[in-house]
Structures are given as C-alpha cells and as structure tokens.
Amino acid sequence: MKKLVFILSWLVTTTLLAQSPEDTTLVKNFRLDFAVPDMPAFKMLGTNPSNILRPSSPQALSLMISEFGGGDELILPKSFAAEIAPYILIKSGSLTLDDYDKNSEIYSLRLSIGTERDPENNSTSRLAVGARMTLMDEGDLKNDKEYRDYVLKFLSNKSIIKDKFQSEFLIQNNLTIQTVVQNDSLRQEMSDFIDDKLDKYEQNFDYRLDTLKQGFKQRNWNKKKLDVAVGMLGSSPDSLAKNVEFNKFSLWSTYGSPVGKNGQLLLGFNYNYFSNDSTEYGVTSLTSRLYGGSNSYKGFGELQIKRDENLESNFIYMALGGEINIKDGIWANISAGLERNWTDNNSAFVSHFDLRFTIPEKLKLF
Amino acid sequence: MKTIEFDPNGPILKVNFKFSGFILASYTYTLWEAESNHKVVYEKGNNQNPQDDSYQLPMPVKANDGRLIQLRTEFLAQDPDNVEKYTITAEVYQGDTLLDKAEDQGDNTGSAQSSLIFIKLKAS
Numbered sequence: 088m089k090k091l092v093f094i095l096s097w098l099v100t101t102t103l104l105a106q107s108p109e110d111t112t113l114v115k116n117f118r119l120d121f122a123v124p125d126m127p128a129f130k131m132l133g134t135n136p137s138n139i140l141r142p143s144s145p146q147a148l149s150l151m152i153s154e155f156g157g158g159d160e161l162i163l164p165k166s167f168a169a170e171i172a173p174y175i176l177i178k179s180g181s182l183t184l185d186d187y188d189k190n191s192e193i194y195s196l197r198l199s200i201g202t203e204r205d206p207e208n209n210s211t212s213r214l215a216v217g218a219r220m221t222l223m224d225e226g227d228l229k230n231d232k233e234y235r236d237y238v239l240k241f242l243s244n245k246s247i248i249k250d251k252f253q254s255e256f257l258i259q260n261n262l263t264i265q266t267v268v269q270n271d272s273l274r275q276e277m278s279d280f281i282d283d284k285l286d287k288y289e290q291n292f293d294y295r296l297d298t299l300k301q302g303f304k305q306r307n308w309n310k311k312k313l314d315v316a317v318g319m320l321g322s323s324p325d326s327l328a329k330n331v332e333f334n335k336f337s338l339w340s341t342y343g344s345p346v347g348k349n350g351q352l353l354l355g356f357n358y359n360y361f362s363n364d365s366t367e368y369g370v371t372s373l374t375s376r377l378y379g380g381s382n383s384y385k386g387f388g389e390l391q392i393k394r395d396e397n398l399e400s401n402f403i404y405m406a407l408g409g410e411i412n413i414k415d416g417i418w419a420n421i422s423a424g425l426e427r428n429w430t431d432n433n434s435a436f437v438s439h440f441d442l443r444f445t446i447p448e449k450l451k452l453f
Numbered sequence: 454m455k456t457i458e459f460d461p462n463g464p465i466l467k468v469n470f471k472f473s474g475f476i477l478a479s480y481t482y483t484l485w486e487a488e489s490n491h492k493v494v495y496e497k498g499n500n501q502n503p504q505d506d507s508y509q510l511p512m513p514v515k516a517n518d519g520r521l522i523q524l525r526t527e528f529l530a531q532d533p534d535n536v537e538k539y540t541i542t543a544e545v546y547q548g549d550t551l552l553d554k555a556e557d558q559g560d561n562t563g564s565a566q567s568s569l570i571f572i573k574l575k576a577s
C-alpha cells in the first residue's frame with residue numbers, strides 16, 4: 088500500500104510539474120508562498136495530521152474554519168482560528184519605507200488564536216494561541232534592494248521628464264507657473280499636456296514599470312524562505328474558558344526552496360511538548376512537501392516522519408492534497424493520506440478539509 | 454494650492470517632505486521665483502533615507518515672499534493589499550516651528566502613481 092501511495096504521489100507531482108514549463112502566465116501566477124495562510128493556533132488544535140506549517144506572506148487579517156459536518160446535519164464549524172498582523176494593523180497608512188526597513192521582522196509577525204468546540208455539549212473545549220515570524224524571505228520584492236534601486240531610478244526619471252514637459256507647456260503658452268496653479272482649468276490643461284507627452288515619449292511608462300515588476304517577481308518567486316512559529320494549547324472544562332490549563336507547547340520551523348521553475352519544496356520541523364498531571368513527553372516531526380500547479384489550483388505530495396515518545400512509536404504519514412482558490416479571499420484545502428504506526432505495524436487512512444479566508448484584494452478596509 | 458505665511462524677519466525657512474503608506478517614492482522639489490518661471494532651487498530625491506528629505510530655503514528669509522514650492526512625486530506602493538492608503542506631506546518650518554503643511558492622500562493601487570503639491574509662501 089505504501090508503495091502505491093508513493094507511486095501515486097510521485098506521478099501526480101511530476102505530472103503537475105511537467106505542465107507547460109514555458110508558460111510565463113503560470114510562472115507569474117505561481118505564488119505558492121503568497122497564497123493560503125497557515126496558522127500556528129489552528130495547527131495546535133490538531134485538526135490536520137500534517138505537522139508542517141507552510142510559509143506565507145503576512146495578511147492584516149485572516150480566518151480558518153474546519154470540520155463542519157456531523158452525519159446528515161450541517162452544523163457550525165468545530166474549529167475556528169483567526170490571525171492578525173498587529174504591526175500592519177497598527178501602522179497601516181502611517182508606515183514609511185524607513186519604518187519597514189528597520190522593522191521588517193516585526194512587520195511579518197502574526198498572532199493567532201484558535202478554539203475548538205466540543206460537539207457533545209457545544210462548548211469551547213480547547214484554546215490555542217500562536218505567533219510566527221518570517222526570518223528570511225529572499226523572494227519578497229519588499230526586501231530586494233536591487234529591485235528597489237531600479238524602481239526608484241525609474242520613478243526619478245519619470246519625475247524629471249514630467250518637469251521638462253511642464254516647462255515646455257509654460258513656454259509654449261507664455262504662462263507663469265503661479266498663473267497656472269491658481270487656475271484649475273489651466274492646471275488640468277497642463278496635466279493633460281504632460282501626460283500626453285509622457286505617453287509618446289515613454290510609450291506607456293506604467294506598462295514598462297509593470298513589466299519590470301513582473302520580471303523581478305518571476306526571478307524571485309521561488310527564492311529561499313524561512314519561517315518560525317511557536318504556540319501553546321490549553322483545555323477548558325467550560326465554554327467561558329475560565330479555567331484554561333495549557334498543556335501543549337509547540338515549535339515550528341519551515342524552510343522553502345525552489346524546485347525548477349514550477350515547483351516548491353518545503354522542509355519542516357515540528358516539536359510538541361505535552362505536559363499534564365500524569366506525564367510529560369515530546370513528539371517530533373520532520374516533514375517534506377512538494378507543490379506544483381498554479382496559484383489558484385495546486386497539488387502537493389507530502390511525506391512525514393514522526394516520533395511519539397509517549398507511545399514509544401514511530402509514524403510515517405503520506406498524503407496527496409490540493410488547494411483551490413474558490414473566490415477572491417476564499418481558499419479550500421483538502422488532503423487525504425495514510426498514517427502508519429511503524430512500531431506497531433498498523434495503519435489508518437486520514438483525510439482533511441478546511442476553508443481559509445483572507446481580506447479580499449478588492450475590499451478596502453483602511 | 455496652500456498659502457503659508459511666514460515672518461520675513463524670523464529665522465530661516467525649511468521644507469520637509471514625508472512619504473507614508475509604505476511606498477517607494479522619487480521626487481523633484483522646485484522653488485519657483487515669485488511671478489516668474491525662474492527656478493531658484495531644483496532638487497531630486499527619494500524616500501530611502503528620510504534624513505535627506507529636508508531643505509533650507511534661501512536667505513534672506515524675506516526674499517522667499519511670493520515664491521512657490523512644488524513637490525512632484527512619482528511612487529509605487531509596496532504592499533497595497535495590506536497598506537491601502539498613502540500620504541505625502543510637505544511641511545514648512547520657520548526655525549523649529551511648524552508653520553503649516555500641505556498633504557496629498559489617497560488609495561494605493563499597486564501601479565505607478567503620481568502626486569503634485571504646491572505651496573505659496575507669503576510674508577506676513
């Protein structure tokens with residue numbers, strides 16, 4: 088069975104990687120590390136057997152829900168988590184370039200909180216909190232000094248050229264700048280003159296800048312990335328979460344690296360420390376996940392090795408999955424696989440489905 | 454266009470440019486002579502280093518009466534999905550006192566954007 092899963096995994100991922108390698112649109116849109124958020128607090132709830140925490144770019148606000156169904160009834164989600172990027176929310180429009188350069192790690196800080204409802208008595212039974220940061224992100228244009236220098240030079244040239252056309256307008260019309268700025272119609276006429284000249288001179292300046300940006304994105308998208316995260320999980324006997332006792336602490340580290348032009352390999356480490364009245368133990372996981380596809384539709388194959396000190400057992404987990412961008416800001420994540428206890432020689436099929444929400448690109452909040 | 458009054462017998466005038474909303478910005482600053490197309494000052498800069506976005510106006514102070522400050526900015530938002538507004542500000546100081554400022558605010562689009570601010574200086 089494991090051979091079959093491995094072969095299927097290999098076939099799917101290689102097929103996806105083989106799709107249109109020269110398709111620049113695919114490459115342009117293939118922003119795996121920018122797509123779906125993965126929250127430490129959600130991972131702490133243990134709704135997914137995979138222990139990898141995929142790298143992602145900070146979003147001001149994002150939500151995740153999971154495990155809706157129960158038999159024939161449509162019920163409220165069992166698990167819910169929300170993540171915020173506090174620095175982005177606090178600074179928002181007042182953020183300067185200098186602020187970002189001095190605090191880029193804090194910019195990437197995301198705090199998450201998750202709860203899991205007890206389906207028996209409909210009360211909150213578990214509460215998780217988490218934090219994550221991006222320590223390295225070579226693919227992010229915001230951190231690319233060369234890109235920044237190109238853009239600033241480009242914008243500077245545009246500003247200087249506009250000034251030249253402005254002077255030309257003033258001379259041609261025998262006007263002073265003071266006369267123009269005090270007359271709205273003259274000012275509009277001057278602006279139209281400059282824009283018209285600029286289009287002829289630069290042959291669509293904005294298009295050239297977008298091309299420059301896309302060129303850097305294509306070159307950068309699959310550069311190295313390193314995320315770290317921590318979290319803790321508490322249990323509460325009541326829905327008000329008054330007496331929460333934290334009994335699980337987790338640490339994640341995930342490294343992303345390119346595989347050719349169309350793929351991304353994630354290597355993840357996860358350590359969980361469990362503590363309660365009767366016992367203390369650790370669970371360690373090493374996970375690899377290979378992605379292929381486009382930003383909106385992508386598949387992955389995953390292999391995970393886990394050591395559970397409490398059970399004194401080793402586990403192996405193999406899965407295939409996919410992510411679909413249903414609508415702007417809404418993502419579905421589905422996976423299915425086999426988890427095998429290597430020590431006791433027993434296996435179980437595992438499946439997972441969740442929905443993820445971020446602020447839609449078209450929605451303006453601030 | 455904003456008009457800012459200053460004391461012709463007061464300390465030196467200074468103009469500061471600020472760019473917020475997480476943008477990459479390059480600008481040209483022009484100080485126009487009163488009722489003339491003569492450029493008294495013409496400077497180029499960008500927002501990489503905020504310390505060098507401050508300029509002293511020429512002396513004597515009263516010579517700036519009627520002059521026009523022009524700030525032309527070309528910019529590109531760095532994270533328009535998360536930081537959705539920009540503000541470009543030109544502040545005029547006399548000595549250490551902020552006399553007044555002119556602002557341009559708007560939505561970040563993610564494409565190249567432009568801003569143009571004018572301030573007329575008037576001796577009180």
